[in-house]
Each structure stands twice: as C-alpha cells, then as structure tokens.
Amino acid sequence: MAIVIDPATRADLEERIRFYRDLGLTEFYRRPVDEALLQKLQAAAAAEPVAVAASVATEPAAAPPVAAAPHPLVSSPHNPMYEESAIPPRKPFPAAPEIGVVVPPAERAQALQIIRDEIGDCKRCALHAGRNKLVFADGDPNARLMFVGEGPGADEDMQGLPFVGKAGQLLNNMITAMGLKREQVYIANVVKCRPPQNRTPEPDEAHTCVPFLFRQIDVVRPQVLVALGATAATYLLGQRQPLAGLRGRVHAFRGTQLIVTYHPAFLLRDPRQKKEAWADLQIAMRELGLKLPGK
Numbered sequence: 076m077a078i079v080i081d082p083a084t085r086a087d088l089e090e091r092i093r094f095y096r097d098l099g100l101t102e103f104y105r106r107p108v109d110e111a112l113l114q115k116l117q118a119a120a121a122a123e124p125v126a127v128a129a130s131v132a133t134e135p136a137a138a139p140p141v142a143a144a145p146h147p148l149v150s151s152p153h154n155p156m157y158e159e160s161a162i163p164p165r166k167p168f169p170a171a172p173e174i175g176v177v178v179p180p181a182e183r184a185q186a187l188q189i190i191r192d193e194i195g196d197c198k199r200c201a202l203h204a205g206r207n208k209l210v211f212a213d214g215d216p217n218a219r220l221m222f223v224g225e226g227p228g229a230d231e232d233m234q235g236l237p238f239v240g241k242a243g244q245l246l247n248n249m250i251t252a253m254g255l256k257r258e259q260v261y262i263a264n265v266v267k268c269r270p271p272q273n274r275t276p277e278p279d280e281a282h283t284c285v286p287f288l289f290r291q292i293d294v295v296r297p298q299v300l301v302a303l304g305a306t307a308a309t310y311l312l313g314q315r316q317p318l319a320g321l322r323g324r325v326h327a328f329r330g331t332q333l334i335v336t337y338h339p340a341f342l343l344r345d346p347r348q349k350k351e352a353w354a355d356l357q358i359a360m361r362e363l364g365l366k367l368p369g370k
C-alpha cells in the first residue's frame with residue numbers, strides 16, 4: 076500500500092535527511108511494509124473503542140485489573156510484532172583504480188581535456204536524464220589545492236560549472252580566507268550531473284562516475300585535497316564513516332594529503348559549524364605552507 080506524504084512533511088523529511096547526510100550519516104533504511112500486519116493493526120485500531128465500550132458494559136465494577144496484552148501499535152523491542160526486519164548487507168566499495176602516471180605540468184590541461192572528451196555526452200548512469208549541463212570541473216590544472224564536492228546543484232547545472240550558487244559563494248570566501256584566489260585551485264565533484272531534487276547520488280551513480288574524478292585527481296596531483304562533506308569523503312576514501320571520525324586530521328590519499336570538512340551548503344544551513352570548518356582549512360593551509368592568521 077502506497078503511503079501518501081503531504082508536501083510539507085516531505086519537505087521536512089528531506090531537510091532532515093540532508094542534515095543527517097551532512098553530518099556523515101549517509102545510510103538509511105526503511106522497514107518494508109508488512110501488508111498483513113498493517114491490516115491487522117488497522118482492524119485492531121478500528122475495533123478498539125467498541126471493545127472498550129463493550130468491556131465497560133459487561134464487566135463487573137469490582138473485576139480485578141488484568142494485565143494488558145502488548146498493543147500491537149506500541150513500538151517496543153519486547154513486542155514480538157515489532158521485530159526489526161533484516162537490514163540488507165552493505166555492498167563493498169569497488170577497488171579504486173591504479174594511480175595514473177605523473178603528467179608534466181605543461182600537459183595537464185590537455186590531459187584533463189582528454190578525460191572530458193572521453194566522458195562526452197555521457198549516459199553511463201541514470202543522472203544523465205535530468206541534467207541540463209554536465210559539470211566537469213573548474214580551475215587551475217596545476218593547482219596545489221583541490222576541492223571535491225558531491226554533485227552539481229541547480230545553478231551549477233545551468234552554468235556547467237561547479238560551486239557557482241550560494242554554496243559556491245561561501246566556498247569562494249573560504250578560499251579567499253586561506254589567502255588564495257578561486258582561479259588558483261581546482262574544483263570538481265563526485266558526480267558530474269545534477270541528481271534530481273539535489274538528492275544524494277545513489278551508490279551505483281557515484282561508483283559509475285567517480286573513476287573520472289580519480290583520473291582528474293591523478294592528473295592535477297594536488298598537494299592537498301579537501302573533501303567537502305560526507306559524500307565526497309565516502310567515495311574518495313572508499314569507506315562509510317561519520318564525518319566526525321574523518322575531520323581534523325590528514326589522510327594519505329593517492330599521493331596527496333586529504334582533509335575532510337563540511338560541505339558549504341551545510342555551513343549555510345548551520346553557520347555555527349563554520350568555526351570547525353575553518354579549523355579544517357587551517358590544517359590544509361599548514362600542509363600547503365600558507366601563512367596562518369595571526370602568525
């Protein structure tokens with residue numbers, strides 16, 4: 076039986092899921108509806124007032140209290156009707172491709188263009204159906220610092236460039252605060268086509284697209300790579316782990332130093348976390364030998 080959710084509740088649920096996702100809680104499961112149980116619960120709920128009224132009419136006033144049987148609507152681990160369904164096992168991540176050969180700086184722009192040409196008018200995953208423009212990347216092919224986000228949003232999809240909306244403006248401010256210009260860094264995403272309603276890319280979509288990102292990383296070979304948000308961290312590192320366990324330290328990754336921080340879109344929703352993000356960016360600055368504020 077399809078469950079109809081009103082638009083306001085759906086919007087609230089989507090917002091909450093985005094919030095959890097930004098915190099690094101990327102996996103959710105929905106208990107499948109047991110039709111037989113649902114019908115039983117509905118019948119019990121419908122019959123309950125009648126049964127109570129009947130019991131009031133027929134039972135003697137002095138009847139001793141009887142321990143109530145667990146109501147099937149009570150969500151309790153002690154209620155056998157509410158046993159958890161088995162959670163499907165997680166699929167292992169495919170192995171990351173071998174690290175590519177070092178491309179001389181003068182040939183990096185051309186090497187990136189070869190990857191772009193190979194992607195072409197890509198229809199390798201379902202995301203192609205809803206895209207306006209494929210978003211390959213933006214920035215300096217010889218950048219020492221690279222940022223990786225999750226996927227294009229509405230503005231990026233229209234312009235064909237990563238991080239050009241409100242979150243992009245905040246990223247630009249973050250880059251400026253580091254003492255750099257946007258043109259000096261390289262920016263790309265896990266998936267190159269906008270997921271519908273900005274949902275998180277499905278694993279098969281991310282796994283299909285991310286090998287191109289690995290190749291871009293291998294060509295640019297940044298000294299420091301910053302993963303923006305849980306989705307980027309998950310598909311770069313090939314492990315599902317809450318963001319809290321990945322932030323605040325340097326990960327060795329494909330010959331670069333990988334640092335994980337919050338996605339700018341999350342920082343727009345929860346500006347209290349900007350201080351934490353700034354602390355992460357200062358780790359990146361230290362690795363790059365950039366001058367830290369107040370030093």
Ligand code: SF4
Nearest residue numbers: 197200203267268284
């Ligand atoms: S998201 Fe990546 S793999 Fe999917 S269609 Fe777009 S470019 Fe191709």
